[in-house]
Amino acid sequence: MGSQVKVSCKCGLNKSILIGGGMESSSYECFFPCFCKNCSDVVEVNLLDLNPKCPECGEENIIAFDNRLLIGEKGKQVIESWHAFELGRELLLTNGTYKCPKCNTQNLRFSMGDLYWD
Numbered sequence: 001m002g003s004q005v006k007v008s009c010k011c012g013l014n015k016s017i018l019i020g021g022g023m024e025s026s027s028y029e030c031f032f033p034c035f036c037k038n039c040s041d042v043v044e045v046n047l048l049d050l051n052p053k054c055p056e057c058g059e060e061n062i063i064a065f066d067n068r069l070l071i072g073e074k075g076k077q078v079i080e081s082w083h084a085f086e087l088g089r090e091l092l093l094t095n096g097t098y099k100c101p102k103c104n105t106q107n108l109r110f111s112m113g114d115l116y117w118d
């Protein structure tokens with residue numbers, strides 16, 4: 001079952017992003033927030049796509065938010081974790097700080113959303 005997280009930053013960036021996939025679609029769908037430099041935005045990407053790319057601009061050079069490159073301070077609390085067997089890794093978001101694609105500071109934070117979907 002998938003869920004939703006909220007992402008926000010001091011610069012005003014504020015979005016909701018879906019995580020994971022549906023029960024039926026979990027073998028080919030795994031949504032996760034990614035950093036798109038081209039859009040300067042956090043975008044929702046299906047990491048199980050053959051060529052994962054930004055849904056807004058088609059940029060393929062995107063970075064998933066579990067990448068060390070984007071993690072500032074690792075938080076103690078897990079906001080969302082998704083075991084992506086197809087990717088061979090666990091996708092994890094904590095309440096720590098992340099790099100914001102809009103203002104380039106480490107002020108981006110994730111928090112729990114209220115929507116669950118399947």
Ligand SMILES: [Zn+2]
Binds near residue numbers: 036040054056059
């Ligand atoms: Zn983009």
Ligand SMILES: [Zn+2]
Binds near residue numbers: 101102
């Ligand atoms: Zn920002």
